[in-house]
Amino acid sequence: MRTTRDIRTAVVKPVIAALMEDAGTGLDYGTRPDRLPGLLTPLDRFFVRNHAPTPRLDARTWTLRVEGGGVRRTVRYTYDDLWRRFPLVSVVRTLECAGNRRALFGAEHGRRFGGVQWGRGAIGTAEWTGIPLRDLLEPAGLTDAAVEVMPEGLDEARGRRPMPLAKALAPDTLLALAMNGEILPPDHGFPARVVVSGWLGAASIKWVGRIEVSDRPLRVPWNTEDYVIVAPGRPAVPITSTPVASLVELPWPARLHPGPQTIRGRAYAGEDRVAAVDYRIDDGPWRPATLDGPDLAGAWTRWRFPWDPAPGAHVLRVRATDEHGRSQPEATPWNDLGYCHNSVLPHPILVA
Structure with missing residues (x-):
C-alpha cells in the first residue's frame, strides 16, 4: 500500500462514496452492488484495481511493441495504426478480481x-x-515454437501475466480501445488494455505497451507469487477462470420496507455459463430465481425473484450453478492468499 503519495492523485476519475467503496489502499475502489442500474456497469462506478497510480499516457507518443522468441519479427503499432488498420469488434464481458470478497473470506x-x-x-x-x-500477433509471424503470450503494462508496477497461446488466439481475447462506447478511460487502461474473457481481472493487463510472445513458459510474480492458489503442503497454482458466484443488489446489511418487491442480482461463472440461480429465505426451502440473461460465457447473468x-x-x-453443475459451496476451502471466495453468503436484511 502506498502511503507517501496523495491518494487523490492515485486514480483519475472522481471516486464518489455513493457509487463506490474505498478499499483503503488509495488505489482500489469497488462498485457498490446496490448501484448497478443495468447489464453494463457505468464507467463512473466500474471497479478500479491498480498496483500503482494510474499513469498519464499520451496517445500521440505511445507505441505497442510485439516481440519475443515466438515471433519472426518485432512489430510496432501506434495508436492511429490500431484505429485505422484493423477491424474493430465488440464483446460484453465481465471482469472480476480474484481477490473479490476477500474480507468476507x-x-x-x-x-x-x-x-x-x-x-x-x-467485479x-x-x-x-x-x-x-x-x-495484432499475425503480422509478427508466429513460429511453431510459440507457447505463451504476455502483455506488459506501462504503470510503475509493470503489470504482466502470461497466457497460453490458445487463449491469446481466442476470438474474444481483445486489445480493447473503448469501453461502453467511450474511449477507454485512464483508470481502465487508456490507451489500450487486454481483455481476457472469463479469466481473473489480473490477466486483463491495462496500459499495455509491450506484448511478448515466448517460446518457453514464462514465470513472473503475477503467476508465481501472486494471483495463485497456495494451500498448505501444495505447490502454487496460477488462477485462470474464477469460480461460479452470485451477487445480491442490496447493501450489506440491507434494510427494506415491508410489502411486495423484487430482489435482483447477478451471477457469474468465469469462462462458463450460469445455468441456474436459487434463493432461500431464512430456514425456508431453496427456490429457483428467474434468469434474465444474457446467456453468455464470460459475462454475468442477471436474476430476480419476488418477495413479500x-x-x-x-x-x-443465493446459490448459483454453472453449466457443468458446479454450485457455490457452503464454505470455500482455505488458501493462503484469500482468493476465489465463492461461498453462499448469509445476507442480513431488516424489514421495517
Missing part, C-alpha cells in the same frame, strides 16, 4: 488475509471494443 475463517480487503464490489461488466489479439417479506430480521442466501 476472512470473516468466514475468523482470520484476516493480506491483500486488498475487498467486499463484494471487485463489473462492460462492452469492450477493440481488436482481436490474434490480429414480513417485518423483522431475515437472512437471504
